Structure formats: structure tokens, C-alpha cells
Amino acid sequence: MAKIPCALAMMLSVIAFAGLAGIVQGHxxxxxxxxxxxxxxxxxxxxxxxxxxxxxxxxxxxxxxxxxxxxxxxxxxxxxxxxxxxxxxxxxxxxxxxxxxxxxxxxxxxxxxxxxxxxxxxxxxxxxxxxxxxxxxxxxxxxxxxxxxxxxxxxxxxxxxxxxxxxxxxxxxxxxxxxxxxxxxxxxxxVNQTGCPKEGEAGWNIHIDPDTFSTRNIANAFRKAGEAIGDGFEAAVNAGKKIYNKYRDGDNDEVEANVEETSNRSERLISDAEWLP
The missing domain is CATH 2.40.128.20 (Calycin beta-barrel core domain)
Structure with a gap:
């Protein structure tokens, strides 16, 4: 099973996510x-x-x-x-x-x-x-x-x-x-509201807002894929929108991935995201 850097896997999932944004659940x-x-x-x-x-x-x-x-x-x-x-x-x-x-x-x-x-x-x-x-x-x-x-x-x-x-x-x-x-x-x-994380707990901190950015930042994110990511990184995806990702758990530098797993992740994008309040 091939391994790819965690940052690269994250970016692949983000791109798939951007393409699926119009068909996600929450409605x-x-x-x-x-x-x-x-x-x-x-x-x-x-x-x-x-x-x-x-x-x-x-x-x-x-x-x-x-x-x-x-x-x-x-x-x-x-x-x-x-x-x-x-x-x-x-x-x-x-x-x-x-x-x-x-x-x-x-x-x-x-x-x-x-x-x-x-x-x-x-x-x-x-x-x-x-x-x-x-x-x-x-x-x-x-x-x-x-x-x-x-x-x-x-x-x-x-x-x-x-x-x-x-x-x-x-x-x-x-x-x-x-x-x-x-x-x-x-x-x-x-919606389960018990056992919710407290402010500042370790993990991903992902924010998407209406600010504008350039698709050039996607390439920058891929260049960062080979760097140590324990200290965090910032990347942008889907021209016209801003996504900040910070990785605060420095122990996991790689995730195992293959084509089948990528497909499974795409399914999770559909089931986990919701864009209508």
C-alpha cells in the first residue's frame, strides 16, 4: 500500500470536496x-x-x-x-x-x-x-x-x-x-451536544470564509507536502474562497492512501459536510 504525505492527502481531499460542495448533505x-x-x-x-x-x-x-x-x-x-x-x-x-x-x-x-x-x-x-x-x-x-x-x-x-x-x-x-x-x-x-471539544484542544482547525484568494496557492500547498507539518500550514483551494488548515498533532507525518481509499474519502465528504444552515 503506497504512502503519501499527510499534507498532500489533505489537499487531494480538499479538491474533491470543492467539487462535491454542491451535492453535500445537511438538507x-x-x-x-x-x-x-x-x-x-x-x-x-x-x-x-x-x-x-x-x-x-x-x-x-x-x-x-x-x-x-x-x-x-x-x-x-x-x-x-x-x-x-x-x-x-x-x-x-x-x-x-x-x-x-x-x-x-x-x-x-x-x-x-x-x-x-x-x-x-x-x-x-x-x-x-x-x-x-x-x-x-x-x-x-x-x-x-x-x-x-x-x-x-x-x-x-x-x-x-x-x-x-x-x-x-x-x-x-x-x-x-x-x-x-x-x-x-x-x-x-x-445533533449530539455532549462531550464537545473545548476551545484550544489539539487537532485540525479548519475555517472557510468568503474572502478571495488565488488558485496559485494550491500549488504552494502541494510544494509544502514534503515539509514537516507539525508546526502547521496554510493553503487555499477553489478559487474565490479561503481555507485555512492547521495541523496541531505533530506525530502523524504520513497517512496511507490508495485509489480505493480516496474514493471512500469522497463518500465521507458527502455525508459529513453541510452547507445549508
Whole structure:
């Protein structure tokens, strides 16, 4: 079995991941138009900002998922939504890692601030609808995303909590509301929020944001493949987006890989990543 440097294997997986970004999970595919999910009336985005823990989410295998919603300092009707999870889509080694992915939320109608659009860097299908359909700001929230695609749409519903657990009365309340909008609550998966890593624990630290970069950095990353990577490295992939990868476990310099394993990793990219909040 041939061995390749860990950094090189990582880059191969990233490239495969970029190509699969439009078909990853975290949502379900449906025929027809997006269902009509009514935005919450009297919604206050200012009160909605901050940390939310994902309790249930459409079709995900990720754990410890957190949303951090912040205000843009440059644009009045623009916000950032950072999705953080313990699992990353770059499953090239059996080590713990944290993955974060930042998109932009835009209020398109100030009279209906709970109805927005969201766009994530690696979503090749473009922006999606993002609706906050219910929240009390302090305890729970329900959000729904939908994106029109050829021959149908893909949708994602998320139950949020200000803490790592949520009382069943609120869970049932949100799921019932989804059902009233013809959104199947049984498409949702329970997100494990126990045993989550603490800030600063060793492992991969992967961040993807909307910043622009050059494809030339891909070649730089491959040149780094032969270097010691215990001290970390930075690489960029998929022109127009930025990916930072830092490897903090200096013991593993190589991973075993062959063509069959590469195929298996591609499958894991599909099952582990999600680009609709």
C-alpha cells in the first residue's frame, strides 16, 4: 500500500470536496418549489444575534454544531453566520478537529427582517432563502433554508437553543410548526451536544470564509507536502474562497492512501459536510 504525505492527502481531499460542495448533505432534496414558510412577525435581528446550539437539523451526522450570528460592520442589512462543528468534511485522518464555515446573511426587505438570503462560499448553487419562523430569543429558535435547483429544491430545517439542550416542549413546538408548513420534521437528525471539544484542544482547525484568494496557492500547498507539518500550514483551494488548515498533532507525518481509499474519502465528504444552515 503506497504512502503519501499527510499534507498532500489533505489537499487531494480538499479538491474533491470543492467539487462535491454542491451535492453535500445537511438538507433534503424535494421536487417542486420551496414550501412557503412564514417569517416571524415583529422579528428583531439584534436580539437574535449571538451563539445558538443546533439541537436538530435536517440530515446531518455532525456533532457539537454551533451557529454564531454577528453583525457586519460595513453593511447595515448584512450579517455573518458561522457554523462550527466537531466533524470536518476532510476526513483524512482519525484525529479530532474543529470545522467552521462562514456565510453571509442579507436582509432583502427591511419590512420583513426574518426573511433573508444566505450564501456560503462553497455553495456552487448560489444563495438560498433563510427564514426565522419562530423564536423567543432567549431559549429557542426555528430556522428554515431552501434553495431552488433544477427539477426541484433542497431544503434544511434547524432547531436552535441558547444552551446545549432544549426542553422537549420547545422541540415539539418547533417541529409542529414545521409540519404545518408541509416540512417533514422526521427529516431532522438529533445533533449530539455532549462531550464537545473545548476551545484550544489539539487537532485540525479548519475555517472557510468568503474572502478571495488565488488558485496559485494550491500549488504552494502541494510544494509544502514534503515539509514537516507539525508546526502547521496554510493553503487555499477553489478559487474565490479561503481555507485555512492547521495541523496541531505533530506525530502523524504520513497517512496511507490508495485509489480505493480516496474514493471512500469522497463518500465521507458527502455525508459529513453541510452547507445549508
Amino acid at each position: 433534503t432534496y424535494k421536487t417542486g418549489d420551496c414550501p412557503t414558510v412564514e417569517p416571524m412577525s415583529g422579528f428583531s435581528m439584534k436580539q437574535f444575534l449571538g451563539i445558538w446550539y443546533v439541537i436538530q437539523k435536517t440530515g446531518t451526522a455532525s456533532t457539537c454544531v454551533i451557529y454564531n450570528i454577528t453583525k457586519s460592520v460595513d453593511t447595515p442589512d448584512e450579517y455573518f453566520i458561522e457554523q462550527i462543528s466537531q466533524k470536518a468534511p476532510l476526513s483524512i485522518a482519525p484525529i479530532k478537529h474543529e470545522y467552521s464555515y462562514t456565510g453571509k446573511l442579507t436582509v432583502t426587505d427591511r419590512d420583513v427582517p426574518a426573511r433573508m438570503t444566505v450564501r456560503f462560499p462553497l455553495s456552487v448553487a448560489g444563495s438560498a432563502k433563510f427564514v426565522v419562523f419562530m423564536t423567543d430569543y432567549d431559549t429557542y429558535a426555528g430556522v428554515f433554508s431552501c434553495q431552488k435547483i433544477p427539477f426541484g429544491h433542497r431544503q434544511s430545517a434547524t432547531l436552535l437553543s441558547r444552551t446545549r439542550d432544549l426542553d422537549k416542549i420547545y422541540v415539539d413546538k418547533i417541529r409542529s410548526r414545521l409540519s404545518s408548513y408541509s416540512v417533514d420534521p422526521f427529516d431532522l437528525s438529533i
